[in-house]
Each structure stands twice: as C-alpha cells, then as structure tokens.
Amino acid sequence: MLDATRLRTPCLFDKIVSADEAATLITDGMNVGVSGFTPSGYPKKTTLALAKAIKAGKKCRINIWSGASVGPEIEETLAEVGGISGRMPYYAASNKTLSRQINTGSVTYIDQHLSHFAQQIDYGFYGDVDVAIVEAAAINADGSIVLGSGVGNTPMLVKHAKKIIVEVNTSIPLTLEGMHDIYICSKPPERTEIPIYHVGDRIGSPYVSCGLDRITCIVESDIVDHVRNLSAPDDTSKKIAANLVDFLEHEQRHGRLPQQMLPLQSGVGSIANAVLMGLAESKFEHLTMYSEILQDSVFKRLSKQMTLLRQI
Structure with a gap:
C-alpha cells in the first residue's frame, strides 16, 4: 500500500487512480514514452490495463518509445492485441509477437542507436511525447521522481511529456534511492563535455526532475521486473x-x-x-x-x- 515513505507530500495521494483509469489517458496515435532500460524499471500496470481495454474494443494503436528493450507487459501484451503502431529505439526479440509484426511491416520500427535517441527527442525530430509512463520507487515532496533499477531515456521523456503517469512500485526497495546520477546535456551550441573524469564522479541529481503540477496521475503497482536470466558460463x-x-x-x-x-x-x-x-x-x-x-x-x-x- 502506498504511504508517506513512497508519496512524500499529502497532495500526491489525491492523484492516485486505478490502472484502468490511467489507461484512458492514452488514445489512438499517441507517442507514449516508457521508463526502464532492458527489463529493469519499466511500467507494467498501465500498459496491461490498456491492452485489456483494446481487447475489449478500444481503438488504440500507439508508438512506444523507451530507453532500450522493456518487458512483455509492454512489448508483448500490447502487440498481441494490435496496440503498437511504431517502436523505437530498440526492442527485445524474445517478445515474439512484436518481432513478427515488425518483420511483416505491420509495426513501424526504427532501429536507433540508444545513445542518440534522447537528444533526438530533445530536438523534436519525432514529434511530441504525448504521455510518459514512469515506474518509480517514490515521489519526493517537490515532485521529483525516485527511480528504481533502470534509467534509460526516462529523464528526457519526462522533460517533454504532456502528461505523466507514475507507477509507484512498492516492490522496489527504497534503499536504491541515491544510486542514480541524472544529467541531461544542453543542446548545441551550449553543449559542453560531460564532466565525468573518474568513475566516482557525480555530476547530476539522484532524482528525475518533474514537478507536482506535471504529474497527471499515480498508479500503485507491485509487479516485479520480468528479467531474463543469463546462461551459466560454459x-x-x-x-x-x-x-x-x-x-x-x-x-x-x-x-x-x-x-x-x-x-x-x-x-x-x-x-x-x-x-x-x-x-x-x-x-x-x-x-x-x-x-x-x-x-x-x-x-x-x-x-x-x-x-x-x-x-x-
């Protein structure tokens, strides 16, 4: 259950909605950014609810933008109901339905270098980020977001999103707080070098900057990441x-x-x-x-x- 350790100012509790209600914010043709990097730190509840609504008759095909591949609760579940129109910058081929749809041309796929995608979002090359769905361990009193085990393109997606759905996942240990170092490069010609000269250097913030007024709603979650096991060394x-x-x-x-x-x-x-x-x-x-x-x-x-x- 969400409490003050996860939602760190009272007004955040007024933003809690069901996953089904959050999914109504996502409509046909939208560009939807999701948090995470590989199957770590990606949202689950909202996309599962969206897939359920599409299966029940909702007309909705969206473009999924991420940091890297994400879990089957996004890539496979939405693909199975025909809910994905486009995918960038990378997907997990283990999600067989999405892989098949990309190969047959029913889903548009741009195989982007992961390190290039965030700045191209920043430049507006692909259009608006209509909705960002972010999995979080907690939300601070100023609206900044405490991420879990994955970052990826989340800071840039949050920066540009018109609406932000935060899935606060109670299965994420709060001891992860402070691990991240969030830093967004300036646009040229103001861009400088990334000032990391030693492994231990910290140059940014432990949190994703957001703001209370920009968080549209909050969904409680407890679904753990669907990680892929590595084979033992042979x-x-x-x-x-x-x-x-x-x-x-x-x-x-x-x-x-x-x-x-x-x-x-x-x-x-x-x-x-x-x-x-x-x-x-x-x-x-x-x-x-x-x-x-x-x-x-x-x-x-x-x-x-x-x-x-x-x-x-």
Whole structure:
C-alpha cells in the first residue's frame, strides 16, 4: 500500500487512480514514452490495463518509445492485441509477437542507436511525447521522481511529456534511492563535455526532475521486473575469460599496463558475465568499472575486488 515513505507530500495521494483509469489517458496515435532500460524499471500496470481495454474494443494503436528493450507487459501484451503502431529505439526479440509484426511491416520500427535517441527527442525530430509512463520507487515532496533499477531515456521523456503517469512500485526497495546520477546535456551550441573524469564522479541529481503540477496521475503497482536470466558460463566462455585475464597480466608484467588496473568497461551478456567472473578469480584488486548494465557477476563475485563502479 502506498504511504508517506513512497508519496512524500499529502497532495500526491489525491492523484492516485486505478490502472484502468490511467489507461484512458492514452488514445489512438499517441507517442507514449516508457521508463526502464532492458527489463529493469519499466511500467507494467498501465500498459496491461490498456491492452485489456483494446481487447475489449478500444481503438488504440500507439508508438512506444523507451530507453532500450522493456518487458512483455509492454512489448508483448500490447502487440498481441494490435496496440503498437511504431517502436523505437530498440526492442527485445524474445517478445515474439512484436518481432513478427515488425518483420511483416505491420509495426513501424526504427532501429536507433540508444545513445542518440534522447537528444533526438530533445530536438523534436519525432514529434511530441504525448504521455510518459514512469515506474518509480517514490515521489519526493517537490515532485521529483525516485527511480528504481533502470534509467534509460526516462529523464528526457519526462522533460517533454504532456502528461505523466507514475507507477509507484512498492516492490522496489527504497534503499536504491541515491544510486542514480541524472544529467541531461544542453543542446548545441551550449553543449559542453560531460564532466565525468573518474568513475566516482557525480555530476547530476539522484532524482528525475518533474514537478507536482506535471504529474497527471499515480498508479500503485507491485509487479516485479520480468528479467531474463543469463546462461551459466560454459567451457568456451570460461576459456575466453581465462585468456583475457592472462593477457592483462602479461601486459602488466611487460610494463604496458600499470600495476593498478585502469578503469574497465564491461559489456552485456553471457560472455561478459563469464569474463567478469574470471576477473573475480584473478589477482586484480581495487578495480574500477563503467558498465551499461550490472550483471550477476558484479554482485556475486566481483564486488570484493571493486573500489568504484559507475553505471552509464
């Protein structure tokens, strides 16, 4: 149940509605932005309610904009009822109905580089953000939003949205608060370098700037993320990890790498997971790392050897 730990000023309680009521804000032809990055931190209740309404006869096909792929409560459920007209910038091929509709041309798909999409929204290249649906851990008294485990393009979607639906998910631990560093680049010609020079630098805010007056409604949720499990490292990926660790140690011995390892940047997937596990079994200590997504190995195996970590 939503309480003052999640909704941090009394007027927010007046904005609570059912998912069905929130879904009525979404109409045919809209551009709808959703929070999250991969199946982490994406909204669920409102899109499920919208799919139910479409199945019951509501005429509504929308364009879904996100940070990366999202979960089946958006991509698959809406595709199954013909509710998606367009998709950007990336989708999960595991959502088979959407994948089939994109390949047959019934859904327009633009395969955008994830790092380019937010600034193109900012420039207005694709039109308005009619509605943003944001999953949150909490909402502060000033209307700023405490996100959960994913950020993606959420800050830019919130910046431009005409209407904002916030799904406050009580399954998200409040201990995540403070983890994020939200920073939006200025538009050219005022744009400067992103002033991150060290893994531990913080340059923005822990919260997504919004404002109480811009939040249209709040939906309570407790649905957990539909995450995809990575396969366990096999013999091939373990050998790849061993070869990489051996290479790094070899370069150190020959003075081409410093004894204190330079910052790493990890990729995503089973092989990257195996490589990080290989590093966890190596002699390297006090590692620093940039990563797009945090995987099991970071928490289960590598955390004792890491000094600083920044998710980008």
